[in-house]
Amino acid sequence: MHAPIPHALGLLCAATTLVGAMMVITRKVVVHAVLYLVVTLLALAVVLALLGAPFAAALEVIIYAGAIMVLFVFVVMMLNLGQADSARESEWMRPRAWLGPALLAALLCAELLYALPSLLAPLPPPFAGPATETPLPPAPPLFRLGVHDVGLSLFGPYVLMVELVSFLLLAGLVSAFHIGRRRAEER
Amino acid sequence: MTRASLALVVLGPFALLGLATVLTWVERRLLGLWQDRHGPNRVGPGGLFQPVADGTKILFKQDWIPPFADRSVFILAPVIGMMTVLLSFGVIPLTDTLWIAGNLNVGLLFILGMMGLGVYAVVLAGWASNSKYALLGGMRAAAQMISYEVFMGLSLLGVVMLAGSFNLRTIVSAQAGLWFIVPQGLGFCVFLLAGLAETHRLPFDLPEGENELGAGFHTEYSGMKFGMFFIAEYAGIVLISALIATLYLGGWRGPWLAPALWFALKTGVVVVFFILLRAALPRLRYDQLMALGWKVLLPLSLLNVMATATVLMLRATP
Amino acid sequence: MLDTLRTVFLTFLHSFHRRATVQYPEQQPYLPPRYRGRIILSRDPDGAERCVACNLCAVACPVDCISLQKTEADGRWYPQYFRINFSRCIFCGFCEEACPTYAIQLTPDFEMSEYARPNLVYEKEDLLISGVGKYPDYSFYHVTGIPIPGKDRGASERERPPVDLHSLLP
Numbered sequence: 001m002h003a004p005i006p007h008a009l010g011l012l013c014a015a016t017t018l019v020g021a022m023m024v025i026t027r028k029v030v031v032h033a034v035l036y037l038v039v040t041l042l043a044l045a046v047v048l049a050l051l052g053a054p055f056a057a058a059l060e061v062i063i064y065a066g067a068i069m070v071l072f073v074f075v076v077m078m079l080n081l082g083q084a085d086s087a088r089e090s091e092w093m094r095p096r097a098w099l100g101p102a103l104l105a106a107l108l109c110a111e112l113l114y115a116l117p118s119l120l121a122p123l124p125p126p127f128a129g130p131a132t133e134t135p136l137p138p139a140p141p142l143f144r145l146g147v148h149d150v151g152l153s154l155f156g157p158y159v160l161m162v163e164l165v166s167f168l169l170l171a172g173l174v175s176a177f178h179i180g181r182r183r184a185e186e187r
Numbered sequence: 188m189t190r191a192s193l194a195l196v197v198l199g200p201f202a203l204l205g206l207a208t209v210l211t212w213v214e215r216r217l218l219g220l221w222q223d224r225h226g227p228n229r230v231g232p233g234g235l236f237q238p239v240a241d242g243t244k245i246l247f248k249q250d251w252i253p254p255f256a257d258r259s260v261f262i263l264a265p266v267i268g269m270m271t272v273l274l275s276f277g278v279i280p281l282t283d284t285l286w287i288a289g290n291l292n293v294g295l296l297f298i299l300g301m302m303g304l305g306v307y308a309v310v311l312a313g314w315a316s317n318s319k320y321a322l323l324g325g326m327r328a329a330a331q332m333i334s335y336e337v338f339m340g341l342s343l344l345g346v347v348m349l350a351g352s353f354n355l356r357t358i359v360s361a362q363a364g365l366w367f368i369v370p371q372g373l374g375f376c377v378f379l380l381a382g383l384a385e386t387h388r389l390p391f392d393l394p395e396g397e398n399e400l401g402a403g404f405h406t407e408y409s410g411m412k413f414g415m416f417f418i419a420e421y422a423g424i425v426l427i428s429a430l431i432a433t434l435y436l437g438g439w440r441g442p443w444l445a446p447a448l449w450f451a452l453k454t455g456v457v458v459v460f461f462i463l464l465r466a467a468l469p470r471l472r473y474d475q476l477m478a479l480g481w482k483v484l485l486p487l488s489l490l491n492v493m494a495t496a497t498v499l500m501l502r503a504t505p
Numbered sequence: 506m507l508d509t510l511r512t513v514f515l516t517f518l519h520s521f522h523r524r525a526t527v528q529y530p531e532q533q534p535y536l537p538p539r540y541r542g543r544i545i546l547s548r549d550p551d552g553a554e555r556c557v558a559c560n561l562c563a564v565a566c567p568v569d570c571i572s573l574q575k576t577e578a579d580g581r582w583y584p585q586y587f588r589i590n591f592s593r594c595i596f597c598g599f600c601e602e603a604c605p606t607y608a609i610q611l612t613p614d615f616e617m618s619e620y621a622r623p624n625l626v627y628e629k630e631d632l633l634i635s636g637v638g639k640y641p642d643y644s645f646y647h648v649t650g651i652p653i654p655g656k657d658r659g660a661s662e663r664e665r666p667p668v669d670l671h672s673l674l675p
């Protein structure tokens with residue numbers, strides 16, 4: 001990439017993401033796991049911002065870290081998990097339980113690493129001249145994905161998706177309302 | 188990064204903390220004024236050094252972590268509360284060319300995100316305290332803040348549409364002719380109420396609700412950790428006021444006076460108004476709070492968005 | 506909604522009202538003579554102690570903060586010691602109501618802060634004043650039927666001489 005400092009920062013954030021994700025699945029106390037998930041999401045947001053998509057980063061923070069994870073914490077608080085759940089969690093943490101999935105995940109990871117160079121290589125340099133000249137012109141700044149672009153692509157090529165998702169959300173809303181109303185009548 | 192801006196980044200938060208501390212005194216004096224009494228007027232001229240005395244006292248208090256609490260989260264919670272508020276201030280333009288941190292392109296979204304994270308302070312404090320009252324306070328806070336964040340974001344959309352940007356400086360520049368409070372009166376009202384709920388100030392201070400929850404989410408906190416919650420709350424008031432000044436009252440713009448002065452003046456007026464609301468209004472009941480949010484403010488903010496969009500479209504297509 | 510705004514406005518108008526606070530140490534508030542403050546033990550107009558150690562005040566006290574012991578001299582009853590624990594006293598004034606001799610009285614003085622709690626236990630020397638308090642002319646032994654040196658039975662105010670059982674005259 002361009003300057004070395006953002007590069008290092010990006011690597012640091014990516015590392016944070018990984019470590020955070022590891023911590024999420026190894027914590028015994030659920031709230032701690034959720035907190036590590038929040039850290040992971042925040043690190044991801046920073047990665048996005050460094051990659052030149054500040055809008056996506058902000059949305060990541062607002063929606064995922066700020067709203068959805070708070071709901072998670074909320075639910076965990078309501079469930080009131082105790083010592084027994086911690087013990088059961090440690091039971092699940094035994095190597096026997098996670099060895100198989102871990103192996104499969106490692107396989108996938110290796111595959112991904114193998115495939116990565118071939119995915120990255122063939123992108124033609126966007127502003128390079130007709131494939132001959134002396135060294136490439138200095139790398140153009142990364143495309144900055146702004147609010148405008150996100151909006152245009154949401155209501156342009158992806159409009160069907162947006163509509164479908166909105167249907168889904170509406171259905172969720174209606175069913176939530178329905179469940180809530182039934183309860184209120186029974187009381 | 189030049190030396191001046193570095194100094195600003197380092198000193199800005201401290202200045203802000205100082206401001207929030209002084210605000211505790213201002214609030215008590217003003218509450219006194221509106222309740223026909225004096226408020227703290229003994230320490231220093233007019234009681235001005237009262238915050239110093241309070242701070243000293245809080246510093247020397249025993250910093251007690253209950254044995255039944257979740258230690259690490261218990262300590263983390265007030266830090267989160269403080270950090271999110273302080274970070275938000277970084278992107279607010281004090282004048283045309285002066286920021287604490289810098290002019291972020293998605294400044295408004297950044298602040299919204301920080302406010303969203305600020306919820307964690309309250310929720311985690313409630314959970315980590317491992318006590319009934321704190322837990323109830325934390326749950327209330329979670330529900331209240333998540334709901335009000337929705338209307339807050341929606342009410343801001345009108346401003347964003349008019350200015351065509353999430354950049355706070357552009358938004359202020361767009362108010363050159365007319366402050367946004369005029370075309371966005373409805374949005375302003377919704378934002379004001381949502382801001383009150385976000386900073387859990389009276390009349391929306393249910394997470395604390397002294398008379399039924401002890402002190403709500405910070406029941407178990409003492410010493411400097413309580414102090415951090417306390418100061419963060421006041422810094423939050425300054426933040427919301429500064430946001431209102433920036434978004435609706437034309438930011439640093441104004442004749443004759445220096446821009447920074449105008450900004451401080453407008454922020455101050457909003458802060459005083461917040462305190463006036465606290466002096467005047469009783470606390471809502473919890474279901475009233477939720478009903479007000481979802482049944483009144485949400486439709487209003489949606490209406491505001493629709494109306495603004497319609498007007499903009501009509502204007503764009505002559 | 507309008508009511509809410511009206512409330513806010515009315516509260517704002519209070520910025521122009523006079524403040525009700527009395528700036529206490531500099532500005533002393535007026536205390537009426539019958540204010541219920543620090544308790545004293547008063548004396549007769551002739552200077553003798555009024556308290557006759559009847560214990561009625563101790564009984565009346567709802568928080569049991571009075572403690573005293575009777576002793577006798579010259580046919581009169583005195584408290585040997587008389588102790589009021591002001592850290593418990595609630596200044597209800599019941600003791601004053603109960604006292605048959607107007608000995609115990611509450612005064613308009615409340616400035617009795619101490620750094621150590623034991624200092625709030627007042628002994629008889631601290632309580633006894635040399636004046637008559639609120640009842641200047643009252644003297645218990647001059648209205649009661651009890652004989653004391655210098656005043657025989659029947660010599661009190663508004664008291665008839667004792668009936669002579671050995672006489673047949675009405």
Ligand code: SF4
Pocket residue numbers: 544562565566567568569570571589593594595596597598599600601
């Ligand atoms: S004032 Fe009331 S509480 Fe105090 S000593 Fe008298 S009876 Fe007891």
Ligand code: SF4
Pocket residue numbers: 555556557558559560561562563573603604605606607608609
């Ligand atoms: S103060 Fe009055 S009531 Fe108390 S013991 Fe003396 S005479 Fe009796």
